[in-house]
Amino acid sequence: MNSEIKNKKKLQVNIRAMTKNDLAEVILLERNIFPDPWSYEAFEEQIEIEGWGGLVAEGDGQIVGYACYYIVNDEAHLTNIAVDSNYRRKSVAKQLLENILKVVTERNCEFILLEVRPSNEKALKFYEKYGFHVLYRRPNYYRKPLEDALVMVCYLS
Ligand SMILES: CC(C)(COP(=O)(O)OP(=O)(O)OC[C@H]1O[C@@H](n2cnc3c(N)ncnc32)[C@H](O)[C@@H]1OP(=O)(O)O)[C@@H](O)C(=O)NCCC(=O)NCCS
Numbered sequence: 001m002n003s004e005i006k007n008k009k010k011l012q013v014n015i016r017a018m019t020k021n022d023l024a025e026v027i028l029l030e031r032n033i034f035p036d037p038w039s040y041e042a043f044e045e046q047i048e049i050e051g052w053g054g055l056v057a058e059g060d061g062q063i064v065g066y067a068c069y070y071i072v073n074d075e076a077h078l079t080n081i082a083v084d085s086n087y088r089r090k091s092v093a094k095q096l097l098e099n100i101l102k103v104v105t106e107r108n109c110e111f112i113l114l115e116v117r118p119s120n121e122k123a124l125k126f127y128e129k130y131g132f133h134v135l136y137r138r139p140n141y142y143r144k145p146l147e148d149a150l151v152m153v154c155y156l157s
Pocket of ligand 1: 081089095120125126127
């Protein structure tokens with residue numbers, strides 16, 4: 001049986017801002033989860049620039065998920081969201097996304113954009129559940145492996 005379905009119970013996590021002290025742990029997760037992981041420097045830059053932010057989800061005494069975003073004028077971008085494979089289908093990403101949607105809505109953003117691989121069915125299902133839909137397809141956007149990106153949007157009320 002798929003372990004992601006087995007672990008149904010919600011894990012109540014503590015969501016807080018990502019700091020430089022979290023990056024070693026975040027990078028370990030990032031490398032385990034993505035075929036084309038971000039570098040330490042990419043995260044470091046992202047949490048230090050005005051308008052950019054990162055959140056971590058802590059549960060079971062460790063970081064079990066994280067998400068990053070940036071804001072330009074009234075436009076927000078979700079740059080990544082990921083959950084430790086041992087803690088999936090426990091609403092961790094849901095809690096991260098809800099926090100980000102709250103932050104960007106309070107900052108008067110009208111919509112939030114993201115890119116996702118068309119082959120990433122789990123992420124597509126997750127995003128669709130929370131109000132994102134596909135705007136257009138951007139050819140050859142991803143590397144390792146090469147793949148188009150679907151650009152998705154969620155309008156914020
Ligand atoms: C996509 C991802 C972030 C979801 O994290 P998660 O914590 O497991 O998601 P949640 O438990 O909050 O899921 C909320 C809802 O999204 C949908 N969903 C999430 N994962 C799903 C899956 N594998 N299959 C189908 N629907 C899924 C479900 O509707 C789920 O609600 P339910 O569990 O009550 O049915 C996680 O699978 C992940 O880290 N994937 C690898 C990294 C990645 O691809 N990130 C996105 C890059 S664009």
